[in-house]
Amino acid sequence: MSDAEHATEDVLDLLAEEHHEAEQMLEELSSQDKQEHDPRELADRLTASLVRHSVAEEMYVYPAMREHLEDGDAAVEHDISEHQELEELLKRLEGLEPGDEQWPEVVAALRETPADHVADEENDHFPRLRAEVPEDVLIDLRDKVEMAEQVAPTRPHPSAPHSELFHKIVGPGVGMVDRLRDALAGRMTG
Numbered sequence: 001m002s003d004a005e006h007a008t009e010d011v012l013d014l015l016a017e018e019h020h021e022a023e024q025m026l027e028e029l030s031s032q033d034k035q036e037h038d039p040r041e042l043a044d045r046l047t048a049s050l051v052r053h054s055v056a057e058e059m060y061v062y063p064a065m066r067e068h069l070e071d072g073d074a075a076v077e078h079d080i081s082e083h084q085e086l087e088e089l090l091k092r093l094e095g096l097e098p099g100d101e102q103w104p105e106v107v108a109a110l111r112e113t114p115a116d117h118v119a120d121e122e123n124d125h126f127p128r129l130r131a132e133v134p135e136d137v138l139i140d141l142r143d144k145v146e147m148a149e150q151v152a153p154t155r156p157h158p159s160a161p162h163s164e165l166f167h168k169i170v171g172p173g174v175g176m177v178d179r180l181r182d183a184l185a186g187r188m189t190g
Ligand SMILES: [Fe+2]
Pocket: 015, 019, 053, 057, 118, 121
């Protein structure tokens, strides 16, 4: 993809791409015969990508839903509770090995929970956000989400709210984007 094409993609395109990648990983994890990757490694990669995605959505995209959608507060509460469910499943998967009896059951549950969640986001919440929020704001949100994903945790922490986890890493409240940049710079040099 050229830089010019990349520049026109907004946060909603990015999140939809990530949904698609997660679905592909889940499909590979649940297929019996055509596994290209080591299942434990694939499970860890899936977990990292879903945890980062959920944290970044909660920090930057759900606040926009609260602000711009009429039923935004209810939609966000619903979506956050589904992230929580997802994270509990990821935590169970973390404690299992591919040969374990419970592994296929947890993988199957992992395919169901996000499928419903992703359908809500892509068919309902995201199109309404795109209709309400100016494109330059959505493009700016993409940068913020990409930064947030780089500093977000990669392991599931079902007992702590994502906003708390995130603020532990970048510091609270005001000037969050600057703090995010500092955290990122520290990670690259340290
Ligand atoms: Fe999502």
